[in-house]
Amino acid sequence: MSAIVAESMPKTFFSIDIGWWRSNWRICKRIISLLRPYWLASLGAVISMVLATIAALVVPWLLAWVIDVGIRGGQFHSLLLAAGAILLISALRGLFSYGQSYLSQAVSYHVAYDLRNQVYDHLQRLDFSFHDDAETGQLMSRLTVDIEGVRNFIPLGLLRALVAIVTFGAVAIILLQLDIFLALITLISVPLLMLLAVQVGKRLRPLWEKVQQENGVLGTIMQESLSGMRVVKSFAREPFEVEKYDRQNRKLRELNLEAMRLSAWNQPLMVLVLNLITVLLVWVGGVAVIGRQLSLGTLVAVTQYVLVLGTPTRTLGFMVTWFMRGISSAARIFEILDTSPAITDAPGARELREVHGHVRYEHVSFAYAGGQEVLHDISIEARPGEVIAILGATGAGKSTLLHLLPRFYDVSAGRITIDGHDVREIALASLRRSVGLVLQDVFLFNATLRENIAYGVEEVSEEQIIAAAKIARIHDFICRLPNGYDTWVGERGVTLSGGQKQRIAIARTLLLNPRILILDDSTSSVDMETEYLIQQALEAVMRGRTTFVVASRLRTIKHAHQILILDRGRIVERGTHESLLARNGLYRRLYDLQLREQEEFEERYRHQRIDQEQRANQAEAKRDSQVETEKEGCCQQRGGKR
């Protein structure tokens, strides 16, 4: 006997854990409710299963009849009749078994399809705080392995449990009709089998939950090392990653083996119980037949019925495994579905139609879930079309401040308004359509450049895409590519440089045409030519829009209507470039440290460019005058000839 089963039995064999039953029953009911749209097919599967069971039960009855009436009575035609009936019933049984198997599998695939869509849809609606904590590998494992667990639960867990219940119920009724004493002996097996199933089930559920959890961890390790392959390779950490993966893989293998050992013992134990009952029956029944208290036909029928119980008993072991696996998978899936997004549309939320772009932060404070306050009493007023530049040390709260405007998170205190409406009273979709974002860490999808630029808008013409790309100064680059706008950018845009990705993101935002813009233009070390193009693109995108920009480019800062200096979550200085320089405070220090050099460098680059342009112009003028002289000479020669 398995060490695990043996150890557990004396302690918990007879314990009744109401909570465990309740929790399983609740999840089971919820999985069954997923069958509602497919009730007809589900009913078909159950009816087929009942008919297949009835067909299986008729055969022993026919055998008893043919022995007692046909063979003992010497009626040859009864033998033929019984043989024909057994053949017909076997064929029907095959047909019903096919129906049961096909319909239950079909329903399970429909349920898995629905569940996958439901979970994916829900994940899209869950807010940033959920995704901050969630691990991608775990989510992927719930969307794949766990959904497969629930799918298998239907034909292999639920239906098999029904087969077992129906078969045992029907056999019990028939046996009670045939012989009460033998029936009671047979039915001793029921509580024994149930106890075995419950005990193994109790140990299997937490084990499967652990398997699923560790599967998610394995997924996370894989996803992290594959998406961070550049970091892995640049630090030559391949052996470390291989070892980390192998360790987790081994842990998962051990857990799977433990679950399998437990399941594998379950089936032979159950069959053993049934075999012991059969031996007891043959012995007690045999004595009764010899003593002429029982007909031989009845004894054969009873033993045949016990054999009929063999199939559901054998599958009962696997059924418990699939049942518990399905329950633990469903628990993990329902956990996601039961997480309600904290940021949703308020009842009667308004649509933003004509947006002017007047944004106000009124005494805003904010703390991440369970964390300390990272923004304290922030007040900002941005009139339509103004540019607000935000500067501050790393970790000062610049990005957090900007993420509150499109409601990635809700403020802890105070409020943010757009044209006088609290952002919490605006319909989320319309709010996010009005606030465009260009982040420094640009995310591009594994699609063509055209699809990436048009990502935010539903119907857009080729001309509009090209116009946006031209303003974002990326059109010429795209035209030089062999496949132009049809170029595939690869996962997360790996085929493009940082500057190119940023300009694609600017084109994408331009196409969305939001009245309010958030730019995270923090640091991007690009060559001066790209810098020049990005600067032009940024100026184009900011024109006429209320813009909040985390800036590190002096030109952007100089042109801002207001500059806010953020220090540890507080605005410590505000004003224009000149007024802040004159104040000789934190801005002055930041300027001296980071921006002055940039200004001098830009100045040198500007002079260089002017020199280059002048030289190019002079060369062109010289070329033009030479051409003119040659033309004149040519004309004079022709005139002379004439």
Ligand SMILES: Nc1ncnc2c1ncn2[C@@H]1O[C@H](COP(=O)(O)OP(=O)(O)OP(=O)(O)O)[C@@H](O)[C@H]1O
């Ligand atoms: N999702 C999050 N959950 C919890 N804390 C966070 C989260 N994001 C940021 N923080 C914390 O909030 C504070 C402000 O972070 P934020 O990213 O806004 O700073 P920042 O000024 O934009 O920095 P940087 O210039 O480096 O991007 C930091 O202390 C940071 O650790």
